[in-house]
Amino acid sequence: MNAIDIIQILLNLLRLTLHILYHICQSVYYTFFELNEKSVNGEIVLITGAGHGIGKELAIQYACLGAKVVCLDINKQTSEQTAKEIKKIGIDAHAYQCDVAKREDVFAIAKRVKEEVGDVTILVNNAGIMPCHAFSDYTVDEIIQMFNINVLAHFWATYLPSMIKRNYGHIVALSSIAGVVGFPNLVPYSATKHAVQGMMDALEDELHVSNKGKSLIKFTTIYPYMVDTGLCKKPKINKMLGTFLQLSTPKDTAAQIIKAQRQNIRARSVPSFWLPLIKLVRILPENAHVVIKDFIDTGVEPS
Template structure:
């Protein structure tokens, strides 16, 4: 009887705490809506971005450079990546180009060592590189599915292995991962891609929780971004309903 009363008391207490946390979250959301928190300064940071040869990665490189960061650009397409860095340098920004296939753990570690020696310790990593084959699931072959996961998922593991230790040692760093709206909902003709983007979300959430539990004072952050449709060239002639309300962004 006493055990049953104790269990009920614990349950009621948990429910009360849940309602308090929900109320606090609502109050915090309203407060931040009225008084937005100051944006994080990235001036002076060494920011490594993957997939900078075109699209979102290239635009991110420009935006970080404009905010005062030293930008380290990685891409498998050496010519396009060099063009990105040449544009940034021409504008007077600090930028460095490296050719790297992020699906290869060996290459990631090799280029990471070069960056450390020539540029310094990377303090922000933006995992942006990805591929998006678009056709029905039965039209995919095993090699293509494996390639999607090697680039869209496993590369995130290799980047964490290569750069997280120095961030932990310095108690300073930030990992940013590009997931997708396809990592929040299933989309026809993008089954492997959706699965890979869900995996990215899971990886980032679990990684943040593991470090939070291990050391509450650790100043290493994790951010997952889920963009809507962006016309980057990965998908030919992207379309969306209600264009008047949700305009496509090109980059």
């Protein structure tokens, strides 16, 4: 290695350091002064699991912001009911029955949506199931179905070809706090939500590399704690910390998801303090993690 090579390495390290410092300053700035929220007026937003809970609230709130909403749900009646409620406020919406666990169904609906509505520009992969049992009590069918809906459905419903062609779009996926840390009675569910996180991170990196840093397709992964949608049938909440650990409402959760998407935030927990707290705890020794988990003492009981 000659002197020129050494100088080149030092210059590259200096450039890297300056980039890192810039992004640190930017992050600190946006901690105190929030990012602007981009308009979704006229965007075509497709939401899976739009028949109830978070999905329904997402559909209604996106519609109120001027987006064209496409509601997908395995239950035809609830999907149509969501669209009907949106139409009552004078905004058009489209409803389709779709089992996101079935690749053929997803592709067939994608073709219909393109023909009848247009190219999806914002995709929200919201559909999911969460049976709560001790690990040994799960059936093979339950585990397979969880992976089909919670993970594989994200692969089938990407709507990436049209986004890549236009170099424009936004994909939002719902992971979970259980996709960052494990919870008792949620072992398969936690595994599926870890998988969602991995897929979103890798997919964003792949488009960044393949487009040489010029990809304009955005990714947002959401990590809810517990939401009052009926999936958490027996929440376990530490009474001492109950004020901070209450279940979020679907309406508030949807609002925070939309805000994160409109601000192009890559990862956001609901409530927002969870992800920073988890990152802070992970600096500590592993045995400290156990002590902190025991102190928080939250999760779900088997149902």
